[in-house]
Amino acid sequence: MKRISFLGLGIMGAAMARRLLERGFELSVWNRSPERAAALVAAGARLVPTPAEAARGADAVIAMVADDDASRAIWLGEAGALPAMDSRALAIEASTLTVEWVRELGAAAGQRDVGFLDAPVTGSKLQAEEGVLNFLVGGDVSLVERARPLFAAMGRGHVHVGPTGSGALLKLINNFMCGVQVASLGEALAMAERSGLDVRLAAEVLASGSPGSPLVRMVIQRMVARDYTPNFLVPLMVKDLTYGIETFSAAGIELTTARAARERFAAAADAGFQDQDIAAVIEPLLRSP
Numbered sequence: 001m002k003r004i005s006f007l008g009l010g011i012m013g014a015a016m017a018r019r020l021l022e023r024g025f026e027l028s029v030w031n032r033s034p035e036r037a038a039a040l041v042a043a044g045a046r047l048v049p050t051p052a053e054a055a056r057g058a059d060a061v062i063a064m065v066a067d068d069d070a071s072r073a074i075w076l077g078e079a080g081a082l083p084a085m086d087s088r089a090l091a092i093e094a095s096t097l098t099v100e101w102v103r104e105l106g107a108a109a110g111q112r113d114v115g116f117l118d119a120p121v122t123g124s125k126l127q128a129e130e131g132v133l134n135f136l137v138g139g140d141v142s143l144v145e146r147a148r149p150l151f152a153a154m155g156r157g158h159v160h161v162g163p164t165g166s167g168a169l170l171k172l173i174n175n176f177m178c179g180v181q182v183a184s185l186g187e188a189l190a191m192a193e194r195s196g197l198d199v200r201l202a203a204e205v206l207a208s209g210s211p212g213s214p215l216v217r218m219v220i221q222r223m224v225a226r227d228y229t230p231n232f233l234v235p236l237m238v239k240d241l242t243y244g245i246e247t248f249s250a251a252g253i254e255l256t257t258a259r260a261a262r263e264r265f266a267a268a269a270d271a272g273f274q275d276q277d278i279a280a281v282i283e284p285l286l287r288s289p
Helices: 011-022 034-042 051-055 068-076 099-111 125-130 141-154 166-194 199-208 214-225 234-250 256-273 278-286
Strands: 003-007 026-030 060-063 090-093 115-118 133-138 155-162
Touching: 003 011, 003 051, 011 026, 011 034, 011 125, 011 141, 026 034, 026 051, 051 060, 060 068, 060 141, 068 090, 068 099, 090 099, 090 141, 099 115, 099 166, 115 141, 115 166, 133 141, 133 166, 141 155, 155 166, 166 199, 166 214, 166 234, 166 256, 166 278, 199 214, 214 278, 234 256, 234 278, 256 278
Parallel strands: 003 026, 003 060, 060 090, 090 115, 133 155
Antiparallel strands: 115 133
16 A cells, blocks of 8 residues: 555545655655646656546555535546556545445446445544544455555544445435534524524533533534535535435435525525535525525
C-alpha cells in the first residue's frame, strides 16, 4: 500500500487525500473539476486526466463522490477506474451510496480479481481535516487488514461491520438519524425565535440537556450564528435521506420521520441554500408564515 489514487476532491475527499499525502503515500488524484486539485498538486500529488489513468499501477484506489451515478461513472464509465486496475489491487468506495449499487460494484470488482471494500465514513469536514473520521467497512476481513494503514492515515479507526454492502447500509442508518436530528433542531430553534425566546439561551439549554447529541451540539452553533459555511451540503442530505427511505422501505419499514426531514432539507435547497451547510435547514422556517 504505497501508490494510492484518490477520485473525488469535494469537501471530504480533498481533506482525506491530503491526509494520505502528508503521511508519505505516493498520491495520484482525479476530480471532475481539475482546478480543485491545485492545492494537493502544490503539496506533491499527481493530477491525472481520467479515473482510468489514476487507477493504472495503483495499489489502492479510493473514491469519495456524491451519489450512485457519480460512483458508477468513475468506476465503470468511459475511462473508468475499475477496468484499468491491476489484478489484486484494492478498490475502496467511501461514498454514501445505495446498498444495491455497492454490491453490484463489489461483484464487478470480483470479476476482475480486484479487492473491494465499501467504507463510508462518519464525520464531516472538520473530522476529515483533523483525521478523526471513522470508517464503516464492508468486505472480506483480509482486505480490511490490507486497508488498515489507509484507514489509520485518514481517520481515527475503522469498524468492520460485515460483508460487502454492510458499511453502506450502516451509513444510511447513521445519516437517517442525523438528518432527522438536524431537521428537528431547525424546527425547535425556529419556534424559539418566532415565540420571542432568547435563542442563544434556548440553544444552550438544548445543547447541554438530553437532546444535545454531538451532532446537535455542533450544528446548533451554526444555526444560532446563521453561519452556513459548507461542512455537509444540503442536497447531499436530501440524497442520503432518499436512499435511506428506499432502503428501509424495501425491508418493510416506512421512514415517516425521514420523509418529513427530507421535505425540510428540500425546502432549504429550493430557497437558495443548495450550496450551503445543512444548518441552513432552519432558514425557510425563520421566515414569516
